[in-house]
């Protein structure tokens with residue numbers, strides 16, 4: 001199973017993608033769903049994709065179905081104009097520090113193949129636009145666009161990515177042009193595949209959004225129009241910059257919050273209870289529980305618009321392709337054991353509503369605290385006078 005899951009991960013992270021140009025990833029998801037008869041797919045008018053797993057027979061649930069969400073894009077380029085026969089102009093979308101652009105190799109996926117290019121010139125953002133962008137930080141703003149020298153003409157609208165090779169596996173790591181958030185998305189597809197195979201009795205949802213990297217464009221459009229089913233617990237899945245105290249290889253991270261907010265405490269506790277139960281049964285499963293405040297993620301958007309939401313993420317090295325030790329663009333990487341544990345956790349979560357209640361409180365906490373109170377209250381009372 002894990003071999004197949006890593007093969008799926010590899011295939012996905014090699015696809016071209018950029019904000020607003022998620023066609024190849026969306027196409028992969030459509031084919032994946034079409035091959036499994038318990039899955040159905042619908043698209044909202046913004047191009048976000050909702051996948052539903054429907055069990056064959058109806059079962060009474062103790063809890064609420066889980067909706068797993070991930071984004072289909074990654075910071076990248078989109079070709080807007082051929083300035084001459086070997087010069088392309090391309091917008092940059094997402095956040096990467098300006099110092100990484102000059103002279104850097106990139107590539108466009110045009111006409112069914114990668115066409116290499118080299119950045120010759122960066123075009124800065126207009127001041128007003130820089131402050132409006134959710135991911136810009138003054139002088140650290142990425143360029144609005146670049147001019148790059150190419151070997152062949154590029155079709156307008158083609159996605160562009162950094163000029164990095166296809167994914168490689170080394171020492172429990174996968175190194176790829178993109179992990180954020182395609183590895184998160186791959187984890188969700190692994191879960192969907194597993195629950196189809198084992199004929200899970202619980203309805204489960206997956207939601208794949210567009211253009212997260214420009215400021216949650218897809219997720220915000222979806223929640224504002226209420227196209228995300230409300231009766232679910234939303235688990236937003238990310239690859240998130242590994243921070244001090246977060247070990248790569250120490251397991252996927254239950255993300256209690258991000259740079260902006262703390263997520264729904266009961267939803268976080270629910271995922272924790274499922275993880276603890278899984279760890280008791282499966283000694284190879286481990287997870288971490290952390291505040292990942294290196295950036296803001298879609299969970300903040302879901303929570304703000306009234307969803308019960310939390311986050312789970314994979315610790316990520318070379319966040320947004322910035323290799324800070326070499327000061328140049330490099331592949332992102334995640335630990336493959338973290339990825340496989342992520343998929344296991346998702347399967348356990350998908351099936352948890354069968355037995356685990358969700359009532360907006362921390363499952364089991366009330367019982368534990370009341371037992372403590374019952375034990376120690378009389379001792380306190382008896383010893384207070386002395």
Ligand SMILES: [Zn+2]
Pocket residue numbers: 071180181212238239
């Ligand atoms: Zn992301």
